[in-house]
Amino acid sequence: MKLYTYFRSSAAFRVRIALNLKGIAYQPQLVHLPRGEHRKPEFSAVNPQALLPTLELDDGRRLAQSLAIIEYLDEVHREPPLLPRDALGRSRVRSLSLLVACEIHPLNNLRALTYLRQQLGQDEDGVKTWYRHWIADGLAKLEADLARSPDTGKFSHGDAPSMADCCLVPQVFNAKRYDSDLGPYPTVMRLFGECMRLQAFDRAQPSKQPDAMAS
Amino acid sequence: MKLYTYFRSSAAFRVRIALNLKGIAYQPQLVHLPRGEHRKPEFSAVNPQALLPTLELDDGRRLAQSLAIIEYLDEVHREPPLLPRDALGRSRVRSLSLLVACEIHPLNNLRALTYLRQQLGQDEDGVKTWYRHWIADGLAKLEADLARSPDTGKFSHGDAPSMADCCLVPQVFNAKRYDSDLGPYPTVMRLFGECMRLQAFDRAQPSKQPDAMAS
Numbered sequence: 001m002k003l004y005t006y007f008r009s010s011a012a013f014r015v016r017i018a019l020n021l022k023g024i025a026y027q028p029q030l031v032h033l034p035r036g037e038h039r040k041p042e043f044s045a046v047n048p049q050a051l052l053p054t055l056e057l058d059d060g061r062r063l064a065q066s067l068a069i070i071e072y073l074d075e076v077h078r079e080p081p082l083l084p085r086d087a088l089g090r091s092r093v094r095s096l097s098l099l100v101a102c103e104i105h106p107l108n109n110l111r112a113l114t115y116l117r118q119q120l121g122q123d124e125d126g127v128k129t130w131y132r133h134w135i136a137d138g139l140a141k142l143e144a145d146l147a148r149s150p151d152t153g154k155f156s157h158g159d160a161p162s163m164a165d166c167c168l169v170p171q172v173f174n175a176k177r178y179d180s181d182l183g184p185y186p187t188v189m190r191l192f193g194e195c196m197r198l199q200a201f202d203r204a205q206p207s208k209q210p211d212a213m214a215s
Numbered sequence: 216m217k218l219y220t221y222f223r224s225s226a227a228f229r230v231r232i233a234l235n236l237k238g239i240a241y242q243p244q245l246v247h248l249p250r251g252e253h254r255k256p257e258f259s260a261v262n263p264q265a266l267l268p269t270l271e272l273d274d275g276r277r278l279a280q281s282l283a284i285i286e287y288l289d290e291v292h293r294e295p296p297l298l299p300r301d302a303l304g305r306s307r308v309r310s311l312s313l314l315v316a317c318e319i320h321p322l323n324n325l326r327a328l329t330y331l332r333q334q335l336g337q338d339e340d341g342v343k344t345w346y347r348h349w350i351a352d353g354l355a356k357l358e359a360d361l362a363r364s365p366d367t368g369k370f371s372h373g374d375a376p377s378m379a380d381c382c383l384v385p386q387v388f389n390a391k392r393y394d395s396d397l398g399p400y401p402t403v404m405r406l407f408g409e410c411m412r413l414q415a416f417d418r419a420q421p422s423k424q425p426d427a428m429a430s
Binding site: 044048049050051061063064065067068069071072075076087088090091092094095098099101102103105106107111112115116119120122126129130133137141142144145148 | 259263264265266276278279280282283284286287290291302303305306307309310313314316317318320321322326327330331334335337341344345348352356357359360363
């Protein structure tokens with residue numbers, strides 16, 4: 001398998017974790033987002049959505065969108081499961097994953113920040129304030145949900161890592177990068193710490209990717 | 216079942232369509248987003264994420280996040296299926312759904328627009344320009360993906376409506392509301408037209424909801 005990835009893409013980071021948890025070897029295909037390599041025709045031919053990550057299967061077929069890729073991997077490579085076996089549990093894991101993927105990350109991705117700088121004339125302080133606002137808004141929701149539920153265990157859902165943890169960890173990395181105050185989210189940070197003890201999460205982090213060195 | 220909904224919430228609109236397609240009767244629980252009813256403690260007790268939609272099952276258990284709700288409905292009420300039977304097809308439908316749910320909608324939802332107005336001092340022109348920018352960016356990606364794939368049929372995936380159509384239709388409603396130019400997206404608009412011929416989509420639209428009248 002080939003994974004089109006960029007070390008700082010937190011959506012690609014989610015899939016790197018999932019591939020590691022499943023023990024699936026993959027070849028990274030590096031796409032430099034800040035240089036706009038994802039907007040070039042060569043990459044549109046790979047993924048018409050022009051987004052990272054993109055997973056290329058051994059037969060050449062390609063999958064887009066991190067959560068759709070993780071669900072596919074979980075259906076085709078069953079062990080260890082990244083979604084629980086029961087429908088309500090699966091719904092909960094998806095809901096926690098989507099809370100990160102829909103409510104926080106899109107507002108803080110590269111193209112939103114570029115718009116703030118270029119179209120709205122925001123300086124770095126303005127951009128950082130925006131960034132931290134959505135981190136705080138979203139992590140407060142995630143904390144409330146996780147802290148209240150009896151289904152939260154050693155990990156986001158029970159005592160094994162799931163798709164929800166594949167989303168939580170990259171989001172916390174982003175929050176740290178922008179110096180967000182993480183004090184108000186003790187449950188989120190406990191789960192983050194638990195995940196980072198696992199090789200699968202540790203090896204997927206931005207600083208350990210081949211393109212991190214060259215950057 | 217109870218659905219916590221607001222007529223203009225496009226995430227709630229997705230679930231209304233799915234419930235109608237499945238033929239599941241539900242009781243709407245109206246939550247007025249512009250008045251901030253979703254941020255009140257009464258509603259946080261219902262959904263700690265403080266977001267619409269929320270689905271309450273007959274036994275009182277509650278589900279959050281539109282796509283997680285639709286996946287649950289599809290697993291528990293199998294007919295008609297809103298996701299295909301094969302893993303690659305399911306991945307494609309999820310990818311098209313997530314393209315709307317992650318790449319377009321979060322940038323244009325109420326709280327992002329409120330931030331633009333209140334924190335960044337944008338006037339209505341500035342807000343509309345932002346809104347249309349993300350519609351154009353996202354619908355161009357959706358059009359490219361749909362137009363190129365042999366799997367696109369009468370609907371987004373094959374000849375029956377799927378979760379992808381539950382996402383596409385509300386997004387086009389939003390685009391129309393903000394007078395976006397929809398000329399560049401002929402495939403998206405063909406699918407939109409096909410969907411709107413179905414009662415399940417028509418009855419779910421904002422203007423036909425009970426709270427539309429009172430607004």
